[in-house]
Amino acid sequence: MNKPTLASLAAELNLSRQTVSNVINFPDRVRPETRARVQEAIERSGYRPSAAARALRNQRAMALGLRLSNPRNGISGSIMDSFTHSLVERADQSGYRVVLFPARTNDEEVDKLVELRRTLAIDACILTDTWLDDTRPAQLTEAGVPFASFGRPWGSVDHGRWADVDGRAGAAEAAAYLRAQGHERIGYLGWSDGSPVGKDRRAGWAGALGLSAAAEEQLAVEVEDTVDDGAEGMKELLARGATAVVCASDTLSLGAYTVLRRRGASGRWIIGFDNTPVARELGISSMVQPVEDVAATVLDMVLRQIADPAVELRGVLVPPVLVARDGSGVIGSGYTDDAPAPLEGNTTHAP
Structure with missing residues (x-):
């Protein structure tokens, strides 16, 4: 059986192709009785309008561009995975698909997005992994490509088209919680890569505790975002007398946790960031990043721009x-070595 087309429906109903097209795209232009006949024929035949033809007619691709996020380690990488899945699912519910593509650099990403928009392959795009003085928003604005970003414009003009997790508030809440449990020397285990996200979280921890510059320097250790480096950082914080620790990621909190468990202590006074499956399985406290809410917000922002390019956000x-x-939780074989007392041995909290 031949696939129904606009022409075959028009011939069957003895109507013009334009009339059938109007029923699909501009139903108010067609008389009710004619509209009813066409709609019945469409349902009976299983006719589906051409997405390509609709895109050309409306100058819409019903698609959004998203660069594949750079590979991360297997622990903290779950955040971008969750964001991408949520974005794709929510876009689908709104009638849009997400076009994923690779890019080695930010400039290459912009070039591909501009080309995708020029050829009507996408209507807008989503940016991720924002950094200090990120030029992508300005480049896309100049090229007329609607966008919204997961991540704020660090050190750049605030374009208003972004949603982000408030890491400063999260680290402050973690520090306040540990202080409420009776801890006085609460350390911070962060990243050494100069990340603006890491600096924001460190500022939240230090601000909540009211630390002087000297005290902050004494109680903060910054390392690479690996489990092994997190373990080494934890040993250093123990040597400095920390009794509880706020970590910039669950990767670092896992490293800290291994040190404590091998010394016979629990990881109760460690708080990570991301609430990854590893943290949940081992019972490590963590800050949940509501990436589903972020995905919903940035999607709404790009859809509003598509509907009204002059919208203020x-x-x-x-x-x-x-x-x-x-x-x-339990990890490793467990052993004791010559080292400062574990966290729980130095706390003043009630059991």
């Missing part, structure tokens, strides 16, 4: 949520 900070756990 403001950036949105989404607060994370602390999930406190008892740190009683």
